[in-house]
Amino acid sequence: MSKLTRRTLGASLSLLAAPAIAQPAWPARNVTIVVPFAPGGSTDVLTRRMAEKMTQTLGRTVQVENRPGANTIIGGEAVARAQPDGYTLLMSSGTTLTINPIVQPNLPYKLEDFAPISLCTTYPFAVIARPDGPQDIPALIAAAKARPGQITYGTNGPTTLTNVAMLMVLQGLGITMQDVTYRGDAAAMNDFIAGNLDLLVVAGSTAMPVMRNGQGRILGWTSLRRMPQTPDIPAFSEFAPGVDALSWFGLLAPARTPQAAIQAINAAAVQSLTDPRIRESVIGDVQNVVGSSPAEFAEFLQAQLAAWRPVLSRMEVPLN
Structure with a gap:
């Protein structure tokens, strides 16, 4: 064996023997929830209420960033393209991931670009x-x-x-x-x-x-x-039998976000919705409090797309 080979092998073995470098626990820094609407609306109000409680649970500041415009596409795309590390989230409404994928041509994101975390409310x-x-x-x-x-x-x-x-x-x-x-x-x-x-x-x-x-x-x-x-x-x-148009608010992360982050965010979001003050204000706003698992939210999103496509077709809304 050559001297160079022995040296390389020795270095490799020493690396294998060294203790693994511990990854920082999530969250290691502040979290941002993007709201794809202007400040002051219903999405913004709920998100800020939840962010305050989630900050206490996670031990890191959960801040809200408003990214309005283009039927919520600007905010949705920003999160879809963000690093999948759990530090940039989206508070989606039904427009963002129920209606846009059906009616918007050349939409710069798709449902598969997101990791569902929790369905928060319906209304x-x-x-x-x-x-x-x-x-x-x-x-x-x-x-x-x-x-x-x-x-x-x-x-x-x-x-x-x-x-x-x-x-x-x-x-x-x-x-x-x-x-x-x-x-x-x-x-x-x-x-x-x-x-x-x-x-x-x-x-x-x-x-x-x-x-x-x-x-x-x-x-x-x-x-x-x-x-x-x-x-x-x-x-x-x-007065118009069959009319039933409900929207929803739900928390999502970019696809491929680590499961540890998804579970931590889910736990904090669901816990925030059990807070008596938040529940009282949400119910007073004529919303139904949900707080689901990621799997339940994923199933809900698929069901929404399936339900709304024929409705929009009957209403002669141009479909994507």
Whole structure:
């Protein structure tokens, strides 16, 4: 054996004999949750509530970064392309991973680019009228038939789930209205309160304060049945049978994120949803608290795609 070979072999054996270098426990630094909407909306509100509790559980700051734009595609793509180390997460809504994969051509991400962590909540949308607007759903129908296509309603975009839900309602009621697109709930709310918008289609976390402050009236929910938090407010399905448009919030990481990180984040997220203050606020916002396992969330995502594709096809929404 040559001197060089013996030296190389000796070095290799010494490396094998050396103790393995311990990998730092996760998390070793702060965690960022990307919200693909502007600040102040329902996604942002829930994420910030959960992030505060998750910070206590994980022992590292869990911060929220808003990356709005392009029907949530900007924020979704940012996380899909992030390092799969568990330090960059996405708080997705139904638009990001239910509607976009079906209707958006050349979408820069796909469902397989993400590792599901936990389904957090599900919820219907509220349709709100100004105090001087229609008093109930029959009055809304009458007004829309008297002024076809002239009544305006605000959503986050033509192919976001807020607008898809409203299209289901309009189709079921046999009326037409005009969609006005906003970059987030806060901008739409400003126009609504200023009297520049007839209706607003938003989640309960935005709708309930408007109703409590007397700035608007919730005409109905896009759910199949009335919500227990508001038993006096009807579901649109009572006037348009079959209308059932629920969205959701769920936490995901980039694909190939280590399972140790996935499990740690899941445990912290689910625990945050058991906090009495968070549960009380989420339920008060007319959301259903879930808190699932990664496997359950993965199954839910596949079921959502399968359920919405034929619905969008019937509504003549162009499919990808």
